[in-house]
Amino acid sequence: MPMPENAALSPTLTLAMELMRRPSVTPDDVGCQALMVERLERLGFHVERLPFGDVENFWAVRGHHGPVLAFAGHTDVVPSGPDVLWEHPPFEPCIDDDGMLCGRGAADMKGSLAAMITAVERFVTANPNHDGKIAFLITSDEEGPAIDGTRAVVEHLREAHERLDYCIVGEPSSTSELADTIKNGRRGSLGGVLHVKGVQGHVAYPHLARNPIHETTSALDALVREHWDGGNSFFPATSFQISNIRSGTGATNVIPGELEVIFNFRYSTEVTHTQLRERTEAILDAHGLDYRLDWTLNGEPFLTAKGELVEAALAGVEEVLGRRPELSTAGGTSDGRFIATLGAQVVELGPLNATIHKVNERVYAADLDTLSDIYEAILGRLFV
């Protein structure tokens, strides 16, 4: 049985549930940002709404001098899929008998957004004349194309010469217990689509054809075997992975005329995307392929190896939970890749990621209150 409606909820859980009731599937914000803006304006934040295309974003700042710490996150969620697969309706949040807050966005990342807001509310109330500037960078397009969201806001901030020293991204970074892991960087992601040209023909007359499957396999083998780098103390070795190969007409007696391969690099800070492109093309050239290669740079790697923010985050978690988190760069890309280009120190710190993007997304309700305490402790370490 879900918790009764009238049971007392903490301010963080109340706000998280208000946000979760809004079905803000990318890029629709459905009033989530208005809710956040209202709370921040009440605290004296100056809010700049920055819509781009059909994406809602805002940048909010409080304070007049010194370093800038931004909380960053997204109000959009991934689609819920069929409601029948959910134990509780995805956009009717509830706390179940196990104390889990259930519903789309509980972990990714409306719970974090609520925890950020309530942390700042308590901090500003206790320290109305705090050092530094506190900021929020919020988008409704993290789960989608991510073009008119954080990336566009970052470009706006760059042009406006806005300073950004520290950024806490509320992505669900924890793996088995709250704040066991802080992400202090992410690998880069470089995608490629390789089109190899051959000459179509009859399998009985191979001298009149040119088989792109035969020509490509040895080149792909070389790419798979290549030692791209050895990684470093923060990143595993760069990996090359083929996700799709397509060729052939379906007929058993036809040598195909073309072949397409889709692949992806997840790469460390030991190589650049330019080096990866050049080395890939050199291998393809060495195998004499007739090809075209289309590249997509999904994200460059970033790393905050050490500094005030990492120290404050580690110490803040220890202050609240009595244990020290691990630093990690594992996982996919995040909006941190765009924010880091402003020269900011960036960490990602949020709830458990076990159920994100799944049906029955959920998070320990009490964890969100603790997360709010951690964010407040980090603010205290940087700005008091």
Ligand SMILES: [Zn+2]
């Ligand atoms: Zn997210």
